[in-house]
Amino acid sequence: MGFTESALSRYATTIHASWIGDHVDAVIGQTLTRRAFGAVNRLALGRAHQVRFKGRRGLHQIGSLEGKSHAAGLRWRERALHWGSVVLPMVKGADKDPVIAYGLSQRIKYVRLVRRTIKGRCLWFAQLVCEGVPLRKIDPNTGPFRHPYGSEVQALDIGPSTIAIVGETQAELRQFAAEVVRDHAHIRQLQRHLDRQRRANNPDCYDDQGCAIPGKHPTQSSRHQRQTEARLAELYRREAAHRKTWHGQLANHVIAHGMFIKTEKLSYKAFQKRYGQSIAVRAPKLFLTILSRKAERAGGGVIEFNTRTTALSQVCFCGQKHKKRLSERVHTCDCGVTMQRDLFSAYLARFVEDDALQVAKASVSWPGAEPLLRTAWQQATHNQPASRGRMPSSFGRYPSGPSQSGSSEKETLPDPKAADGVPFAQAKARAAERAKV
Numbered sequence: 001m002g003f004t005e006s007a008l009s010r011y012a013t014t015i016h017a018s019w020i021g022d023h024v025d026a027v028i029g030q031t032l033t034r035r036a037f038g039a040v041n042r043l044a045l046g047r048a049h050q051v052r053f054k055g056r057r058g059l060h061q062i063g064s065l066e067g068k069s070h071a072a073g074l075r076w077r078e079r080a081l082h083w084g085s086v087v088l089p090m091v092k093g094a095d096k097d098p099v100i101a102y103g104l105s106q107r108i109k110y111v112r113l114v115r116r117t118i119k120g121r122c123l124w125f126a127q128l129v130c131e132g133v134p135l136r137k138i139d140p141n142t143g144p145f146r147h148p149y150g151s152e153v154q155a156l157d158i159g160p161s162t163i164a165i166v167g168e169t170q171a172e173l174r175q176f177a178a179e180v181v182r183d184h185a186h187i188r189q190l191q192r193h194l195d196r197q198r199r200a201n202n203p204d205c206y207d208d209q210g211c212a213i214p215g216k217h218p219t220q221s222s223r224h225q226r227q228t229e230a231r232l233a234e235l236y237r238r239e240a241a242h243r244k245t246w247h248g249q250l251a252n253h254v255i256a257h258g259m260f261i262k263t264e265k266l267s268y269k270a271f272q273k274r275y276g277q278s279i280a281v282r283a284p285k286l287f288l289t290i291l292s293r294k295a296e297r298a299g300g301g302v303i304e305f306n307t308r309t310t311a312l313s314q315v316c317f318c319g320q321k322h323k324k325r326l327s328e329r330v331h332t333c334d335c336g337v338t339m340q341r342d343l344f345s346a347y348l349a350r351f352v353e354d355d356a357l358q359v360a361k362a363s364v365s366w367p368g369a370e371p372l373l374r375t376a377w378q379q380a381t382h383n384q385p386a387s388r389g390r391m392p393s394s395f396g397r398y399p400s401g402p403s404q405s406g407s408s409e410k411e412t413l414p415d416p417k418a419a420d421g422v423p424f425a426q427a428k429a430r431a432a433e434r435a436k437v
């Protein structure tokens with residue numbers, strides 16, 4: 001039949017006459033087929049290592065389920081989810097939330113059913129995939145909108161634990177997702193507890209030394225074991241929710257200064273290998289995904305450029321290259337530049353066009369930008385709240401002695417127009433146009 005999606009789809013139609021047809025309607029069968037093909041295809045192309053199969057034991061094994069259109073299968077009608085003979089009404093009063101009320105007023109494209117396990121309880125949520133743009137929250141205290149859109153070109157340098165944000169009129173160096181703290185000790189304790197329970201429940205799977213016997217998989221579990229599993233899952237779920245909130249806040253903060261963002265294209269795989277746990281907790285790639293989505297919605301976007309051709313952490317705009325070790329946090333050059341490395345490479349990133357650093361522009365704007373970056377560096381090293389523990393070494397030590405920082409007055413700042421990135425020029429004009437209307 002061939003290894004194509006349509007072939008699998010045809011096969012799915014033939015097997016649909018079996019027990020599957022009693023549980024899954026044709027439209028949802030099609031989207032499940034599409035997902036299954038996507039998974040196997042990724043495996044075939046070497047982009048995935050393993051495919052997990054879902055058994056026939058029921059929906060609880062599936063994380064989400066969606067229709068293809070709003071015409072058949074899962075439907076949302078009169079504030080209730082309809083699926084065959086099942087009708088599930090919306091939670092009472094849910095539409096008092098302005099975001100939900102706004103969503104309900106839009107045209108629905110299709111409905112997705114999502115499973116979440118919260119505090120050990122399995123809950124299903126209906127996600128309405130709507131047409132149009134998301135609601136912008138209004139806050140009369142801070143201006144018309146709670147999250148304003150800035151118009152600067154900004155550059156980010158995202159490290160495993162720090163983020164440097166450099167725009168035309170502001171710069172910032174801060175810890176990345178520092179608020180998301182993983183309780184390693186508690187997780188380890190629960191994992192060990194779970195391991196002991198699994199061994200006690202499946203004595204046949206382990207030999208006298210306590211080693212797992214190849215080919216034997218633990219299948220038995222007790223009520224207590226499931227409780228431990230639920231507690232562990234809850235810890236991870238809360239951490240993930242916390243991380244997502246934090247990422248969203250930082251993205252709004254960045255976009256408030258400028259929605260045209262440039263950053264290095266990082267190999268997050270390499271990142272993961274190097275800093276495994278730190279990356280798992282902070283998830284910089286997730287941040288970038290959230291940021292791109294929000295920036296595009298605002299009318300801007302994120303441009304990721306190639307690190308091989310730019311190598312921003314090693315170059316200086318005077319033309320010299322300084323290969324640095326990771327532990328060297330300060331960029332010092334013969335031409336007189338001394339700057340925290342992440343701030344400096346974010347500064348340079350602002351002047352990258354078409355995967356190449358525009359050295360002349362970066363050099364011309366430096367005298368104006370230096371005080372800004374210096375202030376950011378100083379603030380990062382001095383304004384560390386004691387509650388958050390010690391300052392990360394990645395900030396580098398701010399040079400003591402007579403302050404070299406000038407003023408951060410507006411007139412010393414570079415002309416924002418000179419710093420405009422070419423790819424953003426059109427989008428910026430469009431944004432200005434919209435602001436006039």
Ligand SMILES: [Zn+2]
Pocket residue numbers: 316317318319320333334335336337
């Ligand atoms: Zn230099």
